[in-house]
Structures are given as structure tokens and as C-alpha cells.
Amino acid sequence: MPMTIRDAYGPNRFGLSFELFPPKSAEGMTSLFQHVDELVKFDPSYITCTFGAGGSTQDRTLDVIAGVRDKYDVPVATHLTCVGLTSPQIGEYLARALDRGVENVVALRGDPPKGETAFTPIAGGFSYANELVGYIRRDFPQMGIAVGGYPERHQEAPSLAVDLDNLKRKVDAGADVVITQLFYNNDDYFRFRDSCESLGVQIPIVPGLLPVTNLAQIQRIASLCGAKLPPRFVAALEKHADDPAGQFSAGVDFAIEQAVGLLEGEIPGIHFYVLNKSEATRRVLNALPQFAEE
Ligand code: FAD
Secondary structure (H helix, E strand, C coil): CCCCHHHHCECCECEEEEEECCCCCHHHHHHHHHHHHHHHHHCCCEEEECCCCCHHHHHHHHHHHHHHHHHHCCCEEEEECCCCCCHHHHHHHHHHHHHCCCCEEEECCCCCCCCCCCCCCCCCCCCCHHHHHHHHHHHCCCCEEEEEECCCCCCCCCCHHHHHHHHHHHHHCCCCEEEEEECCCHHHHHHHHHHHHHCCCCCCEEEEECCCCCHHHHHHHHHHHCCCCCHHHHHHHHCCCCCHHHHHHHHHHHHHHHHHHHHHCCCCEEEEECCCCCHHHHHHHHCCCCCCCC
16 A cells, blocks of 8 residues: 555545554564554554664664554654764665655654764764755655654744744755644644744644653653643643552543644644554544544
């Protein structure tokens, strides 16, 4: 079923996508596929897998995503970053991806490696995601390209306006779709989408949703990407401080509310950060009549 990311969205098409990460162990891989077994029942438009720094992780990304494609015949995308790779190495990775039926890329700059505060490009590599997008568009024109967008501003950007100008560079370089960083205030997404439109961005701006399922995640989310959590949501989770099942349900309820609000605003699709699990996403989708399992 060859398909690029750009075909997932349209007047009569809603792009439902799921994001996985490469597990570290064989057990993790087995468990991942058990969860994907559940997720594919919702007929996703495509599934993606994140990309980390380091050779063995990168091979795992390709193994996961090509494995998903082979098992379920669903379109897939590999994430790809500029961290520590020269452009020939990036080209070699993409050629291998294409060989294995992976026709889409989520093209990113990547974060600075652990222990470093700033991203430093390597000689012969790329400094920003727009350069990576331009390279893929030129040398792998058949591939679909998604890029990251930040409704609350990328943490390194001095302002949302500057960040939006930089997002526009990625679109002008040939991106097909923007997938947003997770966020918990729908207004931030709608404002971001309006600003993109004002700048002349015409490609789909797809909201990324991560259902929070426990209190510990809150700290991580805030420190990793700076997403703000509404106080009433934090309070709802804290009410169940000693009850993991209660936290899980409160997180799912909030994600349902968020998805309903987004769907009312005519979004092109939803990208779920599923974190290699299926239950939270399943519960959210089953609460939405247009997606619920039979
Ligand atoms: P860029 O678009 O290059 O932006 C980085 C910063 O530089 C921004 O502040 C921007 O405003 C600025 N900037 C951009 N272009 C220019 C320019 N030409 N001149 C001057 N300034 C510029 N990380 C991973 O390591 N692996 C993953 O698999 C992964 N998947 C992700 C998926 C999604 C949907 C998202 C939203 C993020 C993902 N990330 C992943 C995180 C991402 O790598 C980081 O957020 C990273 O810090 C920025 O990547 P980017 O592609 O948005 O960078």
C-alpha cells in the first residue's frame, strides 16, 4: 500500500497517526507489536518511529518501522535528525529506508546530545531542519516529509514570531505536513494554526497529542519540551495521587476533552504520541464516535 504522508490529509480524509519509539530489548519489541496489534484496529493513516543519536538506535528505528510496515501493510515514516550525521550518511540511511518500504520521513534537527546545552552541527552535516528538508526534497523527491511545529514556541527560539518564520523555512524547503509538539491548551494550537495561515503556510498543521497517564509524566513533559499543563488538569491528577488507575482515567478524560475540542475546530488529523502503549489511545479513540471500534 504505497502512500506518502501528504495523501493522508484532504477534504474527505482525516489523518490519524501514531508515534512509536525503538524499544531497547527483545521483550520491549514483542510488547510493542502487541500494542500495535491493538492500534491498527483504528485503521491509522500511518505510523512513525522516533530516531535517536547513535548507530544501533538508528538501526532499531528502521527495524521497528519496516517491521510495522511488513506486518500490517500500513504506511510508515521514519523520524530522522541531523545529530552527528553528515549529509552522505543521511542519504545512505534514507536509501536503506526506501529499500525497506519506508516512504516518509519526519525530518528534524534533533536535540543537543546528553550533557550538551546547544546543538552543534558536525562538519558536512546540517544546522537546521530546513536544510535537511531541502536535501530530502532534492535527493529523495518521492518521499513524504513531515516537520515539527511548536504551538508554544521552540524552547531555543527568542519569540514565537521568529520560530514561525523558521517553520516557514521548512515549509518553503518542501515539507508536506507539520506535526506539532504536544500541548495541553487547545487555544495554543488554534492560535498557532492561524499564525501559520497568516504567513501563507498551506500544508496541514496536525496536532500532536500525548495523553498523560500518571503524575510522574508531568514533570518530564514540562522539563523536556516546556509544555504548560492547565492547573485544573494537574489538580485532577493530584486528586488521585495514591491511585494509579485514577490518574490514568483522569489523564484519559482530559485527552478525550482535548480531542473533542480540537475536532470541533476542524483539524486535518491527530498524531498520537502513544509511547509504545495502546490503552490510553484506545480509550480516547473509542470515546470519539467517528473512530470507535465496532
Ligand atoms: P528546527 O526547525 O531546525 O528548529 C530548531 C531551532 O532553531 C528553533 O528554535 C528554530 O526557531 C531555530 N531555527 C530553525 N531554522 C533556523 C534557521 N534556518 N536559522 C536560524 N534559526 C533557525 N527529536 C529526536 O531526537 N528524535 C525524534 O525522533 C524526534 N521526533 C520529534 C517529532 C515531532 C513531531 C516533534 C515536534 C519533535 C521531535 N523531536 C525529536 C524533537 C526535536 O528534535 C527538537 O524539538 C529539536 O530541538 C528541534 O528540532 P526541529 O526539527 O524542530 O528544529
